[in-house]
Amino acid sequence: DVKVTQSSRYLVKRTGEKVFLECVQDMDHENMFWYRQDPGLGLRLIYFSYDVKMKEKGDIPEGYSVSREKKERFSLILESASTNQTSMYLCASRRDRVGETQYFGPGTRLLVL
Amino acid sequence: SQQGEEDPQALSIQEGENATMNCSYKTSINNLQWYRQNSGRGLVHLILIRSNEREKHSGRLRVTLDTSKKSSSLLITASRAADTASYFCATQRGTGGYQKVTFGTGTKLQVIP
Numbered sequence A: 001d002v003k004v005t006q007s008s009r010y011l012v013k014r015t016g017e018k019v020f021l022e023c024v025q026d027m028d029h030e031n032m033f034w035y036r037q038d039p040g041l042g043l044r045l046i047y048f049s050y051d052v053k054m055k056e057k058g059d060i061p062e063g064y065s066v067s068r069e070k071k072e073r074f075s076l077i078l079e080s081a082s083t084n085q086t087s088m089y090l091c092a093s094r095r096d097r098v099g100e101t102q103y104f105g106p107g108t109r110l111l112v113l
Numbered sequence B: 001s002q003q004g005e006e007d008p009q010a011l012s013i014q015e016g017e018n019a020t021m022n023c024s025y026k027t028s029i030n031n032l033q034w035y036r037q038n039s040g041r042g043l044v045h046l047i048l049i050r051s052n053e054r055e056k057h058s059g060r061l062r063v064t065l066d067t068s069k070k071s072s073s074l075l076i077t078a079s080r081a082a083d084t085a086s087y088f089c090a091t092q093r094g095t096g097g098y099q100k101v102t103f104g105t106g107t108k109l110q111v112i113p
Helices: none
Strands: A004-006 A010-013 A019-025 A031-038 A042-049 A064-070 A073-078 A087-094 A108-112 B005-007 B010-014 B019-024 B031-037 B043-050 B055-058 B061-066 B071-076 B085-093 B100-103 B107-112
Touching (some): A010 A019, A019 A031, A019 A087, A031 A073, A042 A064, B005 B085, B010 B019, B019 B107, B031 B071, B043 B055
Parallel strands (some): A010 A108, B010 B107
Antiparallel strands (some): A004 A019, A019 A073, A031 A042, A031 A087, A064 A073, A087 A108, B031 B043, B031 B085, B055 B061, B061 B071, B085 B107
């Protein structure tokens, strides 16, 4: 089974802090994704990565950056956290560009005070 | 409105009853997928139906797709308390390259024992 893990289940940070969310998958998948999930808005794509060192903006990239130095690891960075970034963050991986199933991590619930 | 909208937003049924959730979308798609999310957790892939298919079954799940109406339905038969979760449809579209996946806002299902 594919396993996607996220570094933290819960995080509390202060406004202005730099925040790193880490995601690791163990199935040699090419594609990885970061979403945020907010009530009533569903899942919104922040960034995705086709492969190592490749990244593409999703629908809501403002205030975020990403890093993919190794195939199994995809990091989401909040350069200067703000209260409107309080949310549930979900990482997912997919075999390749035309693969169909996405495999999700358990999520990180981030609270920015 | 968004690509991939589920209705109803919330559904409460008794154990043993059937649950039906609907998803509507706007543009042509390659496939449509249904995912389940237990409270506070990541999403789990349930079933996929391709644009040239009309109906698909998996255990107690039945999915239909009507491309002329741009809609899909997910039927869970003989529901169980463990089926309590949020259910999301996701549409995949695009040719070659990256196939974009868009998630809906979800239907929250409560199955009462």
